[in-house]
Amino acid sequence: MLNKIHDKFVPILNQVIARNNGEKEFHQAIHEVLGSLGHVISRHPEYAESALIERLCEPERQIIFRVPWIDDQGDVHINRGFRVQFNSALGPYKGGLRFHPTVNVGIIKFLGFEQTFKNALTGMSIGGGKGGSDFNPRGYSDREIMRFCQSFMTELHRHIGEYIDVPAGDIGVGGREIGYLFGQFKRLTNRYGAGVITGKGLLYGGSQVRTEATGYGAVYFVERMLATKGYGFDGRRAVVSGSGNVAIYTIQKLISLGAKVVACSDSDGYIIDEDGIDIDLVREIKEKQRGRIKEYIEQKGKSVRYVENSSIWHIPCDIAMPSAIQNELTGDDARTLVKNGLIAVGEGANMPSTPEAINIFQEAGILFAPGKAANAGGVATSALEMQQNASRDSWTFEETENRLAKIMHGIHDLCYETAEEYGVPGDYVKGANIAGFLRVAKAMHALGVI
Ligand code: NDP
Ligand code: 2IT
Numbered sequence: 423m424l425n426k427i428h429d430k431f432v433p434i435l436n437q438v439i440a441r442n443n444g445e446k447e448f449h450q451a452i453h454e455v456l457g458s459l460g461h462v463i464s465r466h467p468e469y470a471e472s473a474l475i476e477r478l479c480e481p482e483r484q485i486i487f488r489v490p491w492i493d494d495q496g497d498v499h500i501n502r503g504f505r506v507q508f509n510s511a512l513g514p515y516k517g518g519l520r521f522h523p524t525v526n527v528g529i530i531k532f533l534g535f536e537q538t539f540k541n542a543l544t545g546m547s548i549g550g551g552k553g554g555s556d557f558n559p560r561g562y563s564d565r566e567i568m569r570f571c572q573s574f575m576t577e578l579h580r581h582i583g584e585y586i587d588v589p590a591g592d593i594g595v596g597g598r599e600i601g602y603l604f605g606q607f608k609r610l611t612n613r614y615g616a617g618v619i620t621g622k623g624l625l626y627g628g629s630q631v632r633t634e635a636t637g638y639g640a641v642y643f644v645e646r647m648l649a650t651k652g653y654g655f656d657g658r659r660a661v662v663s664g665s666g667n668v669a670i671y672t673i674q675k676l677i678s679l680g681a682k683v684v685a686c687s688d689s690d691g692y693i694i695d696e697d698g699i700d701i702d703l704v705r706e707i708k709e710k711q712r713g714r715i716k717e718y719i720e721q722k723g724k725s726v727r728y729v730e731n732s733s734i735w736h737i738p739c740d741i742a743m744p745s746a747i748q749n750e751l752t753g754d755d756a757r758t759l760v761k762n763g764l765i766a767v768g769e770g771a772n773m774p775s776t777p778e779a780i781n782i783f784q785e786a787g788i789l790f791a792p793g794k795a796a797n798a799g800g801v802a803t804s805a806l807e808m809q810q811n812a813s814r815d816s817w818t819f820e821e822t823e824n825r826l827a828k829i830m831h832g833i834h835d836l837c838y839e840t841a842e843e844y845g846v847p848g849d850y851v852k853g854a855n856i857a858g859f860l861r862v863a864k865a866m867h868a869l870g871v872i
Contacts, residue, residue, distance in 0.1 A: 425777065427453065428460035430470060438479050445528025447748055451535050451773060452479055458855035461844045469863040472871050478862065481534060482515075483507040486527065487577040489555055491570045494563055503574050505553035507587055508534035511865035514585055515551030516541055516801060518592030518621075521570075521599070523558040524747075530554060532748070533592075536772055537801070539858030540794040543833050546805040551587050553578070559594050571602035578603075579610045584617035584812075590804050591621045593747065596667055597633065601626070617811040620804035629807035631822040632800075637671025637770060638823070639799015640743060640791075642830035644768035645679065647789050647850070650838065653765065656680035661739040663687050664746030665708050665715045668770040668797065672743050674701050685737050687746065688715040691730035694737060695722065738762035745770030753778030760786045769793035780851060795837050795854040802829045 427435060438452050456475075463470045489501040504527055507515040517537040520530070530552050538550025557570055582589060591600055600621045607618055616627030624630065631638070641655075648654060658681045662669050665686045673683045677698070685694045686704065693699075693715055703721060707713045716728045735742065735755035742759055744751045748771065756779035759767075766789040769775060773793055775783070783790045803826055810816050817825075840860075841853030 425453070425457040425781070427456045428463065430463060431456040431459065431475065434475055434479060437476070442528065442531065445526075445531060447532040447773070448528045448535065450777065451532040454777065454851070455535075455539065455855045455859065458852040459859060462856055462859060466860075466863075468867060469859075472867075474863060474866055477866065477871075478509065478538075479535075481506045481508045481531060482510060484527065484531075485581055489557065489570065489573050489577070491566075491573040493566050501555050501557040501570070503553070503555045503577060504530045505578060505581055505587070505589075506530045506534040506551060507581075508550040508552070509538040509862060510549035511862055511869060512542055513547035513549045514583075515587035516548035516590075516804065517550055517552040518554075518590045518800075519595045519599075519603075520552070520554035520592040521557045521559050521594030522554070523556055525554045525556045529748075533772055536794050538862060539855065540798045541801055542858040542861040543795055543836065543854060544798050544802040544805060544829060545832065545861075546802060548588075548801065548805050551589075552592070553589055554592065554595070557594075559599075564598070567599065568602045571599050572606040575603045575606040576610065579607050582607075582618055584615060584808075588617065588804070588808060589619050590801070591667070593666065595621075597621065597623055617808050620807040622807070627807075627811055629803060629810055629822060630817060630819040631826055632803045632807055633667065634671040634674070635803035635826055636668045636797050636800030637673070637745070638675045639802065639826055639830045640668070640672055640745070640768050640770045640796045641675040641679065642799070642827050643791050643796040643834050644741065644743070644766060644789075646831050646834040647768070647791055648766060651789065654680070655741075658682070658740040658765075659684055659738070660741040660743065661685045661734060661737050662743045662745055662770070663692070663734050663750060663774070664744075664771065665704055666746070668800075669745040670701065670705055670708065672745050672770050673699055673704070676741075676743075677701060681741065684739065685734055686715065687734045689746075690714060691716060691728055692732075692734040692737075693718045693726055693728050695726045697725045733758075735759055740765050741768070742766075743768045743770050744774035746774065747771055748773040749776050751775045751779050753782055755779060756782035760788065764788055767791065768796045770797050772797065784849065784851070789848075790850060792851045792854050794858065795833050795850060798833055799826055799830050802826065
């Protein structure tokens with residue numbers, strides 16, 4: 423169930439669908455943004471001129487390449503690598519790399535499109551891009567991961583640079599992978615060009631708080647959103663999907679602000695701990711041992727259950743923070759959450775709620791923070807890392823976290839105020855899409871037809 427869009431945009435959407443055959447997540451992301459722009463175009467007809475919207479929907483450049491690598495048994499594998507350089511009106515392309523078996527060009531395009539608006543919302547000089555591979559890192563040794571990353575970078579290095587395109591992590595790409603990728607970049611170019619990639623380790627040009635930034639940032643956004651209704655986190659029951667980078671630091675921050683997080687998951691199942699999730703144990707299992715979330719029950723015993731083949735969103739909660747993958751929260755899940763008394767949703771992942779789910783939340787008056795606003799803390803802190811690299815400086819944890827909190831509050835307020843200004847108060851989806859669009863469109867308009 424997709425929302426109606428302004429008549430003017432129907433041919434644009436039809437062209438996107440025809441030109442990007444079968445790429446349903448990309449169509450979905452474009453449809454959602456076009457669905458927010460009707461009011462903008464009546465106020466700013468100049469942004470519909472010179473095919474600006476059509477240009478915005480077409481990536482500036484798409485690179486697809488072969489990634490051959492050799493496993494520990496000596497067998498050769500071939501994966502496919504991608505980098506979609508979506509929009510550079512506001513700055514060099516910026517966005518993560520995803521290593522996951524579901525990756526294809528349509529997934530990378532949807533992520534690059536979303537990234538363009540997200541990065542605009544931060545107010546920093548970063549354009550939008552995304553990349554990755556259909557490589558599934560699960561079960562491979564460190565050496566295999568290293569050889570894969572080296573092969574991936576052997577091609578990618580021709581296309582990136584501090585002033586061109588600056589990748590970072592996403593699903594399946596964390597500190598270990600960024601280290602191998604940067605190591606190979608450095609070797610190929612004979613330069614310590616730290617500003618070419620973000621999410622680096624603290625010893626080699628990384629920033630404090632980058633690891634925590636997406637999760638912490640999402641919680642800061644939701645905190646500000648709850649405050650508009652006079653609510654806080656204290657004593658609230660929360661469910662967070664996933665148990666990767668975003669989920670872990672979302673849970674950690676929620677707990678520190680007084681919420682009780684009762685469940686988290688991985689792609690095999692979820693755990694529910696009525697005593698509240700022990701985040702140090704989750705970190706031990708997932709970050710140190712690279713294990714599965716079900717191992718949590720072996721260590722915890724009684725109050726914990728592990729459930730497979732069932733939706734985590736059927737657990738009653740006040741606050742839901744989907745932090746795993748796109749379209750993980752369906753219309754059915756949304757109905758159940760609303761029935762169970764939900765008050766707010768903060769999307770840590772990119773596009774985790776289906777369009778039907780979003781409609782259900784909004785119609786029920788649930789506070790809903792869309793991913794492109796709520797999870798912008800990761801990329802914003804990447805931009806802070808770029809800033810530190812360029813000035814050869816490094817800031818303390820406290821200073822960096824203060825900056826992150828300020829940026830997230832600013833993004834919240836921008837979305838909130840834009841929604842009011844355009845006659846849709848409380849609609850953070852439209853607020854984020856309109857505010858992000860206005861920044862990109864103004865820059866594109868000023869730069870001419872390129
Ligand atoms: P990670 O690889 O660290 O973690 C991903 C988590 O999601 C894992 O626990 C994974 O489980 C789980 N997962 C994947 N697919 C499913 C599924 N179908 N059902 C349930 N769980 C699933 O990735 P991140 O935490 O970095 O990314 C999570 C989301 O946040 C993504 O949408 C990403 O685009 C978005 N994001 C990430 C940012 C970052 O800075 N890292 C910034 C902004 C957004 P399993 O191990 O079983 O695969
Ligand atoms: O989706 C995202 O914003 C990210 N994966 C982080 C991108 C970045 O460049 O830090």
